[in-house]
Amino acid sequence: MKNQLIVAVSSMLLLASCSILNKTEKIEEVDLGEITVKSDNPLEYQPSETRINDLIHTKLDVKFDWPNAHLYGRANLTIKPYFLPTDSLWLDAKGFEIKEINLVAKNGAETSLSYAYTDNMRVRINLGKTYTRNDTYQIAMTYIAKPNELEEGGSAAITSDKGLYFINPNGEEANKPKQIWTQGETEASSCWFPTIDAPNEKMTQEIYMTVDTQYVTLSNGLLLFQTENGDGTRTDYWKQKLPHAPYLAMMAVGEFAVVKDSWRNIGVNYYVEPKFEEHAKEIFPHTPEMLEFYSKKLGVDYPWEKYDQIVVRDYVSGAMENTTGVIFGEFAQGDHRYLIDNSAEDVVSHELFHHWFGDLVTCESWSNLPLNESFATYGEYLWREYKDGKMWADYHIAQDLMSYLRESKRKQVDMIRYYFDNKEDMFDSHSYAKGGRILHMLRNNLGDEVFFEGLRVYLEDNKYQAVEIHQLRLAMEKVSGQDLNWFFNQWFLASGHPVLDISYAYDEDLGLQFVTVEQTQNLKSTPLYRLPVAIDIYHENTITRHEIEVTKERQIFEFKSATKPILVNFDADKYLLCEKIDHKKNLRSWVTLYERGTLFEDKKEAILALSTENDTLAARTIIQALDDRFWGIKEVAIYSLENAINLLPNLTKERLVALAQFDEKSSVRAAAIDVLATDFKGGNDFRFIFNNGLNDSSYVVVATSLYALYETNKEEGLAAAERMEQSDNIDIISIISEIYAGETDAKYQTFYEAAMTRTSGFDRYGVLAGYADFIKGQNALYMGKSLETFKKSALIENAWWMRMVATNAILEMNKSINSNLNKLDKKIDNTVDETALSNLKEDKNNHQKVANKLQEAITEIKAKETNTRILEAIEKAK
Numbered sequence: 001m002k003n004q005l006i007v008a009v010s011s012m013l014l015l016a017s018c019s020i021l022n023k024t025e026k027i028e029e030v031d032l033g034e035i036t037v038k039s040d041n042p043l044e045y046q047p048s049e050t051r052i053n054d055l056i057h058t059k060l061d062v063k064f065d066w067p068n069a070h071l072y073g074r075a076n077l078t079i080k081p082y083f084l085p086t087d088s089l090w091l092d093a094k095g096f097e098i099k100e101i102n103l104v105a106k107n108g109a110e111t112s113l114s115y116a117y118t119d120n121m122r123v124r125i126n127l128g129k130t131y132t133r134n135d136t137y138q139i140a141m142t143y144i145a146k147p148n149e150l151e152e153g154g155s156a157a158i159t160s161d162k163g164l165y166f167i168n169p170n171g172e173e174a175n176k177p178k179q180i181w182t183q184g185e186t187e188a189s190s191c192w193f194p195t196i197d198a199p200n201e202k203m204t205q206e207i208y209m210t211v212d213t214q215y216v217t218l219s220n221g222l223l224l225f226q227t228e229n230g231d232g233t234r235t236d237y238w239k240q241k242l243p244h245a246p247y248l249a250m251m252a253v254g255e256f257a258v259v260k261d262s263w264r265n266i267g268v269n270y271y272v273e274p275k276f277e278e279h280a281k282e283i284f285p286h287t288p289e290m291l292e293f294y295s296k297k298l299g300v301d302y303p304w305e306k307y308d309q310i311v312v313r314d315y316v317s318g319a320m321e322n323t324t325g326v327i328f329g330e331f332a333q334g335d336h337r338y339l340i341d342n343s344a345e346d347v348v349s350h351e352l353f354h355h356w357f358g359d360l361v362t363c364e365s366w367s368n369l370p371l372n373e374s375f376a377t378y379g380e381y382l383w384r385e386y387k388d389g390k391m392w393a394d395y396h397i398a399q400d401l402m403s404y405l406r407e408s409k410r411k412q413v414d415m416i417r418y419y420f421d422n423k424e425d426m427f428d429s430h431s432y433a434k435g436g437r438i439l440h441m442l443r444n445n446l447g448d449e450v451f452f453e454g455l456r457v458y459l460e461d462n463k464y465q466a467v468e469i470h471q472l473r474l475a476m477e478k479v480s481g482q483d484l485n486w487f488f489n490q491w492f493l494a495s496g497h498p499v500l501d502i503s504y505a506y507d508e509d510l511g512l513q514f515v516t517v518e519q520t521q522n523l524k525s526t527p528l529y530r531l532p533v534a535i536d537i538y539h540e541n542t543i544t545r546h547e548i549e550v551t552k553e554r555q556i557f558e559f560k561s562a563t564k565p566i567l568v569n570f571d572a573d574k575y576l577l578c579e580k581i582d583h584k585k586n587l588r589s590w591v592t593l594y595e596r597g598t599l600f601e602d603k604k605e606a607i608l609a610l611s612t613e614n615d616t617l618a619a620r621t622i623i624q625a626l627d628d629r630f631w632g633i634k635e636v637a638i639y640s641l642e643n644a645i646n647l648l649p650n651l652t653k654e655r656l657v658a659l660a661q662f663d664e665k666s667s668v669r670a671a672a673i674d675v676l677a678t679d680f681k682g683g684n685d686f687r688f689i690f691n692n693g694l695n696d697s698s699y700v701v702v703a704t705s706l707y708a709l710y711e712t713n714k715e716e717g718l719a720a721a722e723r724m725e726q727s728d729n730i731d732i733i734s735i736i737s738e739i740y741a742g743e744t745d746a747k748y749q750t751f752y753e754a755a756m757t758r759t760s761g762f763d764r765y766g767v768l769a770g771y772a773d774f775i776k777g778q779n780a781l782y783m784g785k786s787l788e789t790f791k792k793s794a795l796i797e798n799a800w801w802m803r804m805v806a807t808n809a810i811l812e813m814n815k816s817i818n819s820n821l822n823k824l825d826k827k828i829d830n831t832v833d834e835t836a837l838s839n840l841k842e843d844k845n846n847h848q849k850v851a852n853k854l855q856e857a858i859t860e861i862k863a864k865e866t867n868t869r870i871l872e873a874i875e876k877a878k
């Protein structure tokens with residue numbers, strides 16, 4: 001799974017930071033700590049699921065009741081005892097109405113079995129006799145799955161866990177198609193079919209899906225045939241002959257355009273909403289090339305029968321690696337102009353790489369989740385490295401490091417952790433970002449040849465099986481011939497990271513360069529690390545590399561150097577996962593690092609260090625970096641110009657003005673516009689650039705320009721916003737929402753009302769949050785007008801945190817109106833003038849009407865809501 005809410009959270013960031021540029025940041029960087037579920041219980045040991053029975057095959061026959069959001073199912077499960085004999089079977093079956101459970105004899109005859117289903121979560125079936133591991137038996141369950149009647153859980157990582165989702169089932173929402181889709185990870189497949197819902201289980205499957213004929217279906221494996229039933233329905237038969245874990249099972253139903261592509265001899269299809277049909281290959285860029293690249297790089301060909309990708313509405317995460325049927329949230333879908341700034345390429349590569357790491361070889365328990373997610377995250381790196389070069393890949397992985405380090409401020413846990421509150425907590429920046437970096441270090445330590453051969457052996461030895469972290473170590477040891485306990489112990493089985501303090505001294509008499517490395521992390525909670533690392537020593541015409549190994553709390557390394565080096569570059573490969581303080585590098589050495597360093601991190605480190613120097617050479621170097629060959633460096637430089645703006649204002653301005661207008665990369669143009677608007681006095685001078693930016697090919701540039709105009713010339717900014725209110729683009733709608741949120745003129749309410757109906761899913765977040773801010777500044781009349789909209793959102797949004805925003809808006813309005821009512825009561829008590837009194841009473845009457853409606857809405861929300869956080873908020877507001 002790709003960590004969720006890429007789009008929604010970018011909107012949150014947008015609102016929080018007034019800068020659309022943060023859109024490129026990832027979800028992991030958003031601190032959702034406040035929503036952590038607290039538990040008074042000590043953490044429990046989380047073992048892998050005990051294997052009593054082994055599920056071999058699942059055959060499902062399903063049809064859907066849209067209005068009630070029910071699934072009518074019949075499941076035939078083929079099972080055998082795992083090792084020891086048993087006379088009973090536990091199945092996960094969440095929130096089902098079970099009609100019957102039968103034993104199916106070889107000849108097809110069925111006999112009813114007794115069962116207990118007391119907690120609505122697991123059913124214990126009495127098999128009527130004891131089976132041994134040499135037996136195989138089959139049971140059939142007829143049931144109704146009722147996902148919407150389950151209590152809702154979920155987490156910061158996955159917003160919901162009801163497994164099966166009916167989107168706009170009664171067609172109430174304009175501009176939103178009717179769809180059905182599933183989300184199995186972590187253990188929610190058992191919300192739509194009975195199974196042993198654990199990642200160490202593997203099964204083959206076939207599904208008969210009966211739907212109205214206008215709908216397209218998608219599931220795992222191949223669509224083998226379709227049968228018209230003559231009653232307006234059709235039954236599609238999907239079969240996957242290779243085994244996978246139950247959480248990877250999927251279904252989707254809706255009106256989709258299916259765009260066909262292929263790789264070698266298998267089908268590669270893209271399912272998008274019909275209006276995006278012509279953009280399908282751009283929505284899922286380079287998929288066949290990725291299949292070829294990963295197959296070759298890993299030495300293990302893509303093993304599955306086909307590869308399909310689909311975009312659905314109101315998805316509860318970013319994307320999910322269901323075997324051969326990857327689901328993406330709607331953030332992935334758009335026209336060419338949208339895709340300029342919002343390519344899902346890294347998500348496409350992430351989910352595809354999971355088809356080896358996660359789908360083919362699966363973590364045996366959620367405690368071992370990094371075996372899925374760290375690899376998928378590193379798959380993003382490998383693809384970028386191949387397709388766009390090491391600079392771009394390093395830029396990408398640098399963001400992972402930042403994301404993990406940010407998370408580490410509030411959370412440091414073992415990568416492989418057997419103690420946690422909630423399995424959803426595993427989907428954090430540790431499992432993704434830190435793990436990707438750890439694999440990058442392992443590759444650097446072992447070298448490419450050993451590392452990739454190690455991955456091949458790991459995949460071959462463990463295919464179609466579940467693994468724990470030791471299997472990865474053993475494969476790497478087998479290939480390398482090295483003991484790797486030290487690496488796995490310190491990185492995968494411990495928490496924290498090295499915090500290094502590096503200082504330098506040169507002794508002219510001895511001709512020695514000293515490098516002192518101290519590990520200053522808290523050694524009570526964090527290991528003392530063993531860190532093989534390279535040090536490059538720069539002279540005028542040479543760079544000499546020294547390989548060292550940091551192993552102690554404090555170590556001094558010495559290197560012969562007849563003359564004082566210009567630069568000593570610690571961790572020359574910039575591969576360590578660490579925090580570091582690099583002392584006593586002087587200005588000249590930073591300039592050298594920028595000019596002669598070849599890595600993204602070399603240049604970035606240099607620019608950031610130079611940005612703190614109030615010096616013309618430093619400023620000139622950063623200005624020079626504005627024209628770097630790599631756009632990522634340009635962006636770092638654009639945001640490091642504070643001193644340069646003071647020291648060399650005209651030169652800086654000239655370069656920025658050029659970048660803002662002519663750089664080929666939209667994110668660079670937008671960054672330049674942002675800095676011109678916020679960091680220069682007299683931003684009004686750049687109005688022509690901002691006005692031109694309103695016509696840019698990139699929506700992000702348009703939105704940034706619009707905000708820049710508003711910041712520097714409110715009148716013109718508002719006028720432009722009003723002209724663009726009809727835009728369909730979410731970046732523009734969100735920026736207008738942000739602009740109007742700070743305005744008091746009630747006329748802007750019509751924009752919000754319209755925008756709420758024109759957006760949906762996570763895209764609506766920016767509008768919803770802006771509207772909630774805006775309405776606070778309005779009077780009872782306008783609050784009353786907004787109520788239906790907020791109420792609808794509070795009742796129907798799929799993501800609980802969006803329902804929370806809507807509910808909070810209603811609670812806030814309620815508070816404000818009640819406070820006004822109190823004030824009016826006091827005024828009425830103190831007023832004698834008849835006309836004034838009558839006006840006040842009418843005012844009170846109007847307020848009371850709105851107050852009553854608000855109260856009704858709160859009661860209605862409370863009755864329908866199952867999310868405890870929202871219910872708590874309602875309770876607290878009383």
Ligand SMILES: [Zn+2]
Binds near residue numbers: 001002003354372
């Ligand atoms: Zn993933």
